[in-house]
Amino acid sequence: MLDPEEIGHSANMRLLANVPLDAPFDVPEAWGTDLAFQGDYAFVGNYEGFAVHDIGDPAHPEVVTRVACPGVQNDISVSGDLLFLSIDEPRTDDTCAGGPTGPEDPSGWEGIRIFDISDKAHPRYVSAVRTECGSHTHTIVPGKDTGTVYLYVSSPGPVPGSESCPAPHENISIVEVPVANPRSARVVATPELFPEQRPEDESFAAGCHDITAYPEKGLAAGACFGDGVLMDISDPVAPRVLQIVSDRDNFSIWHSATFNNAGTKIVFSDESGGGLAPTCGASDDPTKGADAVYELTPDRRLVRHAYFKIPRVQDAKENCVAHNGSLIPVPGRDVMVQAWYMGGVSVWDFTDSDHPKEIAYFERGPLPRAFAGSWSAYYYNGHIYSSDITEGLDVLRLDDPLTDPAKAVRMTELNAQTQRSYG
Template sequence: MRRRARGIRAFAAALIAIAALLIPPLPAQATGDDRAPSIGPGLEWVAHRDNPFRQGDDANFINSDLAFTGDHLVQGNFDGFSMWDISNPADPQLRSVTHCAGGQGDVSAVGHLVIVSIDETMSSEACDAVRVPETVENWEGIRVFDVSDPAAPRYAAAVRTRCGSHTHTVVPDPADPSRVLVYVNAYSRGASLNCTGRNPLQIVGVPLDAPEQAAIVGELDLFADIPAFGPDDRVPGGAETRSTTGCHEISVYPAKALALAACRGDGLLLSIADPLHPTVLQQVRDANVAFWHSGIFANDASGVVFQDELGDGFINTCSPAFGGDRGADAYWSLVEGQLAQVSYFTIPREQSDLEKCVAHSGGLIPVPDRFIVAQAWLEGGVSVIDFTDPAAPVELTWFDKPTYGYSMDYTAGIWAAYFYDGYLYASDMYDGLEVLRLTDPVFADAARYDPQGLNPQTQPEYAWVWREAPVLPTDAAERAALTPLSIDPATVAVGATPALRVSLPPGSLEPGETVDVWWMPEARSLATVTAAADGSLPETVVDAPGPLAAGAYDLVVRGDRSAPRLALGTLAVEAPTPTASPSTSPVAATGESGVPWWVWMVVGAIVVLVGAVVVLRRRAVVRRRRAARATPAATEAGDG
């Protein structure tokens, strides 16, 4: 019976083990929110954090956009911003909450500075200001905070702009690296004391080390030489397109000297070769687009995606009633400086009438040779979309919470979703912060990309340097100028398959960057490690492929961020010294110890002779013992 019970228990244990392998673990669950989301394939929900500003369903305390600096995430809010430590993405830690009212709280982060857009008319620039009507004296514009101590941000500066700042875009200033330029995007919406007619683009200069000196350094009307969309431009049967009274958002791609301006009724392709004087390269319109909201470049700038915020985010456009080309993403090819419309994409998941759903803010996921974006759809959740085939864009995965059970008076859901340092971060207006991880191997190179910061509307150029083997100079002087790589041992014998210890001193690499150790004869990486905080390469053991023939073998260390800088070391593989005849070789004549060769021969002969004598004597002893044991046995047998 006990044996049978043990068998049953063993069988049950085996079933449990098999089930554990077949059934994937449940994703991390949101704290303080029991609305279980729908999650697509290859996506993990790793963390949720509640909105620290939230006051019920009061829209004055909703979250907005995101920005990133090092290991910190900045989350904008209509009442200020919060700082999150995301050094462990699965466990974000709230470092500070800065209350400084004035929506919509669009944010950017530049090193130790955080810039915040204020597009609500306030009684003053102070953080304790109150909202006042647009038709009375008011203040709106941008605020600048010093977050050198993320736990205690310091209000550093404020710049008033003519029509406030609905959004803004940080642009590097190639003429002055000590400052950044800020494109302030805003548009008039009705009766106002200062914000009427068509709002010009205002440019604010922010000195990085003296933010209190921030000031307007430029102003221009992007529509000075082209007609802005107006009521008379609406196409019968087309969308109720908003009149262009300014731009909602400008996305810049500094490496390509290009920008996309989404300006309510118009889409613009800009040159920012001179960022203080952007110029219009092309104006585009689309009868299906009601509100040009934002844009995203492909990494190679071969195409762009524009978002249409149909209904200003206050209705559900993710339903069959609107079709697949309204409130959608629109893909445009970009060939020889010209945009051409190709296709539309809308999420395939129909939302309930209680949910607001429309294309909203997103950004590029850096996958080599692909055009994949992460994007928010408000209460439609987060979507990962592949536009690599422009004629047939497809959703790869998603994160979508169900309805609250009632419709919010204001808009709700995911405001923005961006990829940063291997994870997706989504800003939920009411609920808080969501952290997701893409697990499909297609995102491996994206996850390895090691940014130091990200303002999604300032698009970086991704190079994926680790995918190509380093190229060593052939000139001896150029090789000698490379950073020397320490290799221990530096010399090995022929036929070895050595374990080598490689290292670099402090300052050789960018602190914390990802580093490859390359075996150059075969142009392959032997190890991938992380640089230390002081920029050194800690002693790293790599196995050289062997057995090695005689010669010299190059090893190279290259960091992802410090590339194309290289560190070079050479392993020497030495052949044994060849044996020479006694007449010509001192070693052959005397041996390595200097003793004459004939002495070694005599010693060797004596050793052999002594060994033979020992063996013969041992055998004789064994034979005598065997004979002695056999004699009594034979006698006893004869007596019987």
């Protein structure tokens, strides 16, 4: 960990604490990934498994346990006593003991793993569900009653030569999880999102990268590699496409989406270069690897207004691109915090859809590895938590008159891709 005094940051944001990676996450590709929260706990995905942190005292977070369960990329979410992991690589079996196998292996497994976390110190593997083309990310969508949750599974594809991910791949998978009996979880639907299939020989990925649901509004927004998709999810097992938006001139890889609290705007991000490219240099295109602010009209049509990219120039060795973020619950304003890999963590205001602006930041600067920096940065109960790929869990304190009202908003659970109204 760098000396906090050597880390770049705005006057209104500072590093409060850091929990470095440690065994069993001390191997070269033990990369930190996504975050989820529940009560006084933060759950952090890692290519080698996941960790549970006690954040009851944000200035002194403590590791409760680290669970070794390898799999790319272990995208993580929690709901009640259940924890879900996305596995997007074929493996010899669905357990934590299995190893990687090739895409040409017809018996290779990839999909969703399920854990019981009723005992936070001793998570227990419960079951797994195979999904088409694996699971790169997933999104929790509550059922019509508390006894069922659904997972919208996003995955890239097709994979040449693969029996489990053949062309075409224009759909997502929906996994139904009976809360009282997660062992019986199963795929109940594979809705196709695109009315016209792309030619099978096209080289870019199909399917979706990420989906954000806003169940209270009956809406979801999918970042589906080459397009953004707006969906009606009033029936959670039968999502209905309302609109597909494209931006071939400015966006390369539609990565993720965030609604504002009112459900009248959506921020789509572009992961140009797949997270490995330095897109934040002085001569780089201001839209490549950036965010786009869309407004949602009363008849539920998306209209693009402006782009946002961090204003701090990064050097040619820093992978920098828009990545995972969440709203900061400031009543009456649209403010979010977002990870930018080596570009650090940015807080920006898009209340004025045509003139978004950064209001706070934190960044370590160039790191020794080519793939590094903040993977996910989310606001939870008064602090910002960042999962840094190589440096572990960061806790950031934000003190600003504009965002201070958010400190009064308390959450009991947060999965950033399942949005809930805060007032």
